[in-house]
Structures are given as C-alpha cells and as structure tokens.
Amino acid sequence: MTFLAPAFLYIAAGVALGAIGLHFIVTRQPLSSLLPTVRFMPPSAVRVTTVAAPEDLRLLALRVLLALLIGAAFARPVVLPKHRPIARVVIADVSRAVGDIATVRDSARALLAPGDILVVFDSTAGVVRRGTADSVRRLERSGRDGRLSPALIAALRAATELRGSADSLDVALVSPLRTSEIDGATLAIRTLWPGRLHLVRIAGRADSLAPPPGFSVRASSDDPVALAATIGGRQSSDTAARIVRDRGTAADSLWAAEGQRTLVRWPVNEAPTGWIARSSPDTIGAVVAGESPLVYPLERRWRLDPAAPPARVVARWVDGEPAAVERRIGQGCIRDVAVTAPTRGDVMLRPTFARFLAALVAPCQAAGGGPGLGVSELAALAGSGPLAATRTIPAPDAVATPLVPWLLASALVLALLELAVRRGSAPLWTDVAAAEPATPAEAA
Amino acid sequence: MLTASYAAVLDEVRGISWPALRRVPSAVAGPHASVVRGTTAEFVEHRAYRQGDDPKKIDWKLVARTDRVYIRLSQEHAIHPTMLVVDASASMAFPPESHAKWDLACRIVIGLAAVARHGGDPVGLVVGNGSGRHVVVPRTRRTVLEEMMRALAVTPAGNAPLAPAAATAMRQSARVVLVSDFLGDADALLVGGRPFVAAGGELHAIHVVDRGELEPDPTKLLLADPEQPSVRRPMSPPARAAYLQRFATWRATLARQWRNAGASYTMLVPGEEPLRRAVRRITAPARMPRVRG
Numbered sequence: 001m002t003f004l005a006p007a008f009l010y011i012a013a014g015v016a017l018g019a020i021g022l023h024f025i026v027t028r029q030p031l032s033s034l035l036p037t038v039r040f041m042p043p044s045a046v047r048v049t050t051v052a053a054p055e056d057l058r059l060l061a062l063r064v065l066l067a068l069l070i071g072a073a074f075a076r077p078v079v080l081p082k083h084r085p086i087a088r089v090v091i092a093d094v095s096r097a098v099g100d101i102a103t104v105r106d107s108a109r110a111l112l113a114p115g116d117i118l119v120v121f122d123s124t125a126g127v128v129r130r131g132t133a134d135s136v137r138r139l140e141r142s143g144r145d146g147r148l149s150p151a152l153i154a155a156l157r158a159a160t161e162l163r164g165s166a167d168s169l170d171v172a173l174v175s176p177l178r179t180s181e182i183d184g185a186t187l188a189i190r191t192l193w194p195g196r197l198h199l200v201r202i203a204g205r206a207d208s209l210a211p212p213p214g215f216s217v218r219a220s221s222d223d224p225v226a227l228a229a230t231i232g233g234r235q236s237s238d239t240a241a242r243i244v245r246d247r248g249t250a251a252d253s254l255w256a257a258e259g260q261r262t263l264v265r266w267p268v269n270e271a272p273t274g275w276i277a278r279s280s281p282d283t284i285g286a287v288v289a290g291e292s293p294l295v296y297p298l299e300r301r302w303r304l305d306p307a308a309p310p311a312r313v314v315a316r317w318v319d320g321e322p323a324a325v326e327r328r329i330g331q332g333c334i335r336d337v338a339v340t341a342p343t344r345g346d347v348m349l350r351p352t353f354a355r356f357l358a359a360l361v362a363p364c365q366a367a368g369g370g371p372g373l374g375v376s377e378l379a380a381l382a383g384s385g386p387l388a389a390t391r392t393i394p395a396p397d398a399v400a401t402p403l404v405p406w407l408l409a410s411a412l413v414l415a416l417l418e419l420a421v422r423r424g425s426a427p428l429w430t431d432v433a434a435a436e437p438a439t440p441a442e443a444a
Numbered sequence: 445m446l447t448a449s450y451a452a453v454l455d456e457v458r459g460i461s462w463p464a465l466r467r468v469p470s471a472v473a474g475p476h477a478s479v480v481r482g483t484t485a486e487f488v489e490h491r492a493y494r495q496g497d498d499p500k501k502i503d504w505k506l507v508a509r510t511d512r513v514y515i516r517l518s519q520e521h522a523i524h525p526t527m528l529v530v531d532a533s534a535s536m537a538f539p540p541e542s543h544a545k546w547d548l549a550c551r552i553v554i555g556l557a558a559v560a561r562h563g564g565d566p567v568g569l570v571v572g573n574g575s576g577r578h579v580v581v582p583r584t585r586r587t588v589l590e591e592m593m594r595a596l597a598v599t600p601a602g603n604a605p606l607a608p609a610a611a612t613a614m615r616q617s618a619r620v621v622l623v624s625d626f627l628g629d630a631d632a633l634l635v636g637g638r639p640f641v642a643a644g645g646e647l648h649a650i651h652v653v654d655r656g657e658l659e660p661d662p663t664k665l666l667l668a669d670p671e672q673p674s675v676r677r678p679m680s681p682p683a684r685a686a687y688l689q690r691f692a693t694w695r696a697t698l699a700r701q702w703r704n705a706g707a708s709y710t711m712l713v714p715g716e717e718p719l720r721r722a723v724r725r726i727t728a729p730a731r732m733p734r735v736r737g
Binding site: 031032033034035036037038039040041042043044 | 534535536538540625627656657660661664666667668669670671675676677678679680683684686687690691694
C-alpha cells in the first residue's frame with residue numbers, strides 16, 4: 001500500500017501525538033463536597049498535583065484513531081498489487097477483420113496474467129481491468145471495422161495504472177493488422193509509448209484479403225449502375241455478387257442463400273425492402289460504403305423502417321443515417337441500397353463510384369479490410385529496444401482510491417462514538433474556582 | 445399529612461409536660477403559674493386592703509383577730525403561648541444525601557409543639573428559608589400540628605437570615621424556641637433574644653449539628669459552603685485539625701452566649717439520642733432553675 005498524499009498522514013500523526021500530549025497535560029480538579037461549617041476550615045493554598053498517567057484511555061484511543069483515520073483518508077491510500085517483473089496490457093482485436101476469434105482468445109489468454117489489463121477494440125476500445133480471463137473467454141467478433149488508434153490510446157492510459165506493480169510494462173497487440181485499422185494518427189500515437197510493442201499477428205478473414213470480385217447487374221440497358229459496371233470492366237456472368245435494379249425475386253434470394261453470395265437489391269425508383277419513404281425528400285452531399293465515399297449531391301428519398309428486422313449498416317449518408325443495410329440469408333446475404341443513383345453528369349464514370357460500387361458488392365460482412373500492413377509499417381508499429389520501464393511511465397492523472405470512503409465512514413463512526421463516550425463519562429471540569437480567601441465575616 | 449415519621453414522634457413525646465420556667469404574664473386560664481394574683485382556692489398571701497379592692501376578698505376572720513383589713517390573694521394559672529422558629533436555610537440540608545439535620549429539626553419541632561399543645565398552650569411556627577417566612581399562628585386547636593407539618597414540608601434552601609422570623613415569633617408569644625444550626629445570623633439572634641428574655645420571655649436555643657460537621661470525612665479534599673458557594677477550602681490534615689478546634693471553640697462560645705442571655709441552649713446531633721430524651725432535655729433544662737407558683 002502506498003499513499004498519494006502522505007503529507008496528510010504526517011499531519012494526522014502530529015495531531016494524534018498532540019491529543020496524547022493533551023491527555024497527559026490535562027488535570028482534573030477534585031469534586032467539591034458540601035460542608036456547612038467549612039468557614040471554620042483555615043484557608044490555604046490549593047495544591048496542584050500533576051497526573052502522571054493519562055486518564056480516560058478509551059477517549060484517548062478513540063481520538064488518536066479518529067485523527068489517524070482522517071489523515072489516512074486524506075492521504076489517499078492505494079493498494080498496490082503484488083510486484084512483478086513484467087505487467088502487460090493486451091490489446092485484442094475483435095473487429096470484422098479477424099479471421100477466427102478463437103485465435104484471438106487463445107493468444108490473449110496466453111499473454112494475460114492476473115493483474116494485467118485487457119483492451120478490446122473494434123471501431124471503439126474498451127478496457128477490462130478485472131476478470132480478464134472471463135472476458136477473454138467471452139470475446140466475440142463484431143461486425144465493425146477495426147480502429148487501432150483509439151485502442152492504442154486506451155492501452156497507453158491503462159498502462160499507467162500498472163506502473164506501480166511491475167518493473168517493466170509490455171503492451172501486446174493481438175490483431176490481423178490490416179491497413180484499414182490504422183490511420184494517420186496511429187504511428188504518432190505509437191511513438192508516445194517508450195518501449196517496444198509486442199505484436200501478435202493472427203490470420204484475418206480470407207474474404208477480406210481477396211481482391212474485389214466481379215459482379216453481375218440486372219438492369220435496363222441505360223441504367224447508370226449497369227453502365228458504370230460495364231465501363232469498369234467488372235461485370236461478369238458467373239460471379240459471387242449480383243446487383244438487381246429492382247426489389248429482387250425469390251430466385252435471387254435463393255441464389256444468394258445457396259452460396260456465399262451477395263445480392264444487392266437497388267431499386268431504381270421504388271423503396272427497397274425494409275425502407276419507407278421520407279416525409280420530405282432532401283439532397284445530401286455524400287455517402288460512404290466501407291472506406292469508399294461518394295461525394296455527389298444525391299437525393300435521399302427513403303429512410304430505414306424502424307419496424308424492419310435488424311440489419312448491419314454497410315453504407316451511411318454523410319450525416320450518419322444508414323444508406324444501405326445487409327441481412328444474412330443462408331450462407332450469403334442481401335443488401336438493400338436506398339441511394340438514388342445519379343443519372344446526370346459523369347460521376348458514374350469516376351473511380352470513386354467504382355470503389356463505392358465495389359464496396360457494395362463486397363463479400364458478406366466484409367466491406368473491405370484491406371491488405372495486411374507492410375514490413376516497414378509493422379516495424380514502425382512494433383518499435384525496437386527493451387520493454388518500457390515503469391519509472392519512465394508518467395503517473396496517471398486520476399487514481400482510484402476505493403479505501404477513502406471506507407476510511408471516512410469509519411472516522412464518522414468513531415467521531416459519533418467519541419461523542420457518546422465523552423457525554424457518558426463524568427464531567428471533566430466542575431465549576432470549582434480557586435479557593436477563595438477567608439472573608440472577614442466568617443466566624444472564628 | 446400525619447406521616448409515619450411524625451406519628452412516631454407523637455408517640456415518643458406522649459406524657460411529657462413542659463412547664464414554664466417563670467410565671468407567665470398571661471391572664472387566660474391555663475396550666476402555668478401566672479404572675480397575676482387572683483381569688484382562686486389556691487391561697488398564696490394576704491395583702492392590706494386598698495381602695496378599689498373587691499370587698500368580697502376581705503378576710504373577715506383576720507379582720508376580727510387583727511383589727512386590720514386584709515384581703516386574701518391566691519395563685520392564678522395561665523396559658524403559655526409557644527412559638528417555634530425553625531431555620532430552613534441551605535445549611536440545614538446536610539448531609540446532602542439524607543438531610544439529617546433538617547429531619548431532626550422537623551421532628552423536634554413537632555415533638556415540642558405536641559408537648560406544648562398537650563399542656564393546653566397555643567403553639568405556632570415560623571419557618572424561615574430562602575423563599576420567605578411561613579407562619580403558623582399560635583393556636584390550641586387539634587389541627588395546628590397538621591398545619592405545622594405542612595409548613596415543614598419544604599426543602600431547605602437559600603441563606604435568608606433567621607432574626608426577622610425570630611422577631612415575629614417573639615412578638616406573638618412568651619416562649620420562643622429557636623431550632624437552627626446558627627451558621628447564619630447567630631449574633632443578630634442573640635441581640636434580639638436578650639430584650640425578649642429580659643422582658644420575661646422564655647427562649648430556647650436548639651442547636652442542630654451533624655456528626656459530619658463535628659468530624660468531617662478526611663477523605664474529602666475540597667469543601668464548599670452550601671450557602672456561600674464561593675467559600676471553598678481544601679482540607680488537609682493540619683487544616684482539619686484546626687477546623688476541629690475552631691468549631692469546638694465556636695460551639696462553646698455560642699452556648700455560653702445564649703446562656704448568658706438567659707436562654708436555654710441545647711445541642712442536638714442527629715442519631716445521637718432518642719427523640720424523647722432530647723425533648724426532655726429541652727423541656728426540663730438542668731441548668732435553668734424552675735420557677736414554680
């Protein structure tokens with residue numbers, strides 16, 4: 001155990017010593033007895049006898065304990081775990097880029113020891129400080145993209161909490177380490193950590209590693225989507241993805257369910273299945289599918305029906321509203337797109353639309369994870385040199401001190417007890433003043 | 445109001461008489477010899493006839509023998525109104541636990557009143573304490589004792605002087621009994637008592653002293669006066685020895701002063717003697733010559 005503000009403890013010790021000293025100093029005057037004929041007693045000086053031992057040891061003990069408890073509470077005690085050579089922060093990737101989540105569980109379980117911290121991330125990061133073993137067992141892959149930057153920030157913050165429990169700190173990252181998981185800030189955040197990073201690279205989803213597939217389009221000959229697919233050379237007859245510019249048929253759904261195929265239902269003028277018309281259509285400037293934005297003034301006619309079955313959002317308008325959703329069917333999936341395809345201008349011929357289209361026809365639950373990080377990026381991320389020494393880690397801004405409320409509550413109880421004991425004991429002082437001199441009126 | 449304690453007092457004093465120490469000036473018929481000469485059958489002396497005497501009192505046989513005119517004088521008997529004055533100041537509430545001084549004072553007052561009333565004398569009471577004076581006027585009726593018991597149902601407090609109460613009693617009767625510890629205005633009482641005795645009054649001083657005052661508990665370290673809280677003294681062994689000497693001297697001086705003033709002085713200590721013996725000592729003081737008709 002250590003104290004964040006030990007000066008208060010020293011002050012409390014001083015107060016306790018003062019209380020002990022006062023108990024030695026204070027003397028009790030004898031209680032006076034009544035005697036009507038006291039006037040015949042010759043006046044004499046009152047003798048003061050110093051008490052050699054403190055009186056009322058119960059009160060003394062209560063007061064000393066009270067002062068020490070208050071001082072300890074203000075000193076903010078922190079219970080430190082058992083000191084170890086190495087403490088570890090394990091960053092586990094549960095984004096959709098992960099191939100087999102069991103691999104993540106096994107790797108994280110092998111790294112974690114009691115007292116270590118687990119950081120789980122996909123697009124957001126969560127810190128697990130207690131029960132990490134149970135948390136690792138319950139890890140499940142999410143359908144969201146991985147973002148390493150917030151995970152690194154959370155890990156660095158969590159690592160400062162371990163600085164008092166080990167000599168060195170290790171930050172381990174269990175992830176497929178895809179390019180889509182890092183951004184421009186990732187490496188800059190990485191440089192904030194003084195030691196090396198322990199990278200445990202696991203296999204990602206195979207489909208996400210595959211190049212963008214070809215797809216077929218069922219539409220009229222002058223349909224802009226079909227034209228864009230034709231110009232881009234991505235249209236083929238035997239594909240794992242199909243775009244239908246209507247609400248689709250049962251045969252389309254069966255086709256998607258029988259294999260790991262993607263059916264994209266993109267009606268030209270009517271609302272997709274599970275969508276309802278907006279009360280007032282508007283125009284919005286961009287839509288993003290996966291990592292592929294399409295910047296163009298697009299008309300927004302429909303909105304997702306709240307009563308529709310839950311679905312995974314694969315494309316969003318720039319204001320965050322869903323623009324396309326995905327639902328599983330058999331081994332494949334069906335995507336309903338509520339984006340009005342532009343019919344004017346050359347936006348359909350631009351590469352941005354092609355990338356947008358590729359994101360929409362990407363394999364199910366894999367709107368693109370991108371390829372793995374290169375050697376240079378991995379080296380930059382891992383760093384070099386020894387593990388970070390705890391002395392080089394700055395102290396955390398806020399340290400939880402769970403003992404403080406208990407100490408204050410105990411002090412309050414002791415204060416009430418002291419009051420009760422003080423009231424229950426005999427009065428410390430009587431109204432006795434010093435002996436009065438003899439008055440002339442006194443007899444004898 | 446007749447408590448068990450007072451009932452026992454009345455039983456103890458039954459049969460005790462309290463004759464007057466001197467001839468009483470009263471003319472009302474009673475048990476005590478009066479200074480008034482009358483014509484009752486109890487012959488005392490002859491006196492030469494003076495103009496205005498009743499011719500029926502002339503002793504004609506003596507006139508025949510001596511050829512001089514004499515009248516017969518006989519002894520008259522009268523009542524002797526008695527007032528009891530009791531000190532109810534705070535010093536009488538001692539010891540604080542038992543109030544033994546006040547208890548003895550009350551019992552002695554009721555005992556003396558019962559004796560006097562049994563002899564046919566009117567009895568009254570003046571209780572002097574901090575809250576004023578409570579006066580029971582002298583009466584002979586049966587309920588006067590109960591009135592006195594009610595008057596005594598107070599807790600001694602304060603340090604009011606007793607001399608005004610004594611003066612009230614001395615104006616109303618020829619026999620006054622002062623029951624006090626005389627720690628208040630003893631000198632004023634003496635000053636007021638001397639002319640009373642000189643005028644033919646009968647004055648009894650009953651001094652109530654507790655054993656704890658005669659021999660203070662040596663284990664007590666600091667002592668305070670209940671009537672004057674500012675007076676407090678530590679009691680060391682030398683101080684206690686000096687106290688014993690000074691208190692004994694004061695008591696002896698007080699007794700001498702009362703006796704010199706013509707009063708009887710009796711010191712009572714709670715628990716030292718039966719009440720009957722104490723009442724007998726008061727009603728028949730050994731050192732005071734009894735004047736009989």
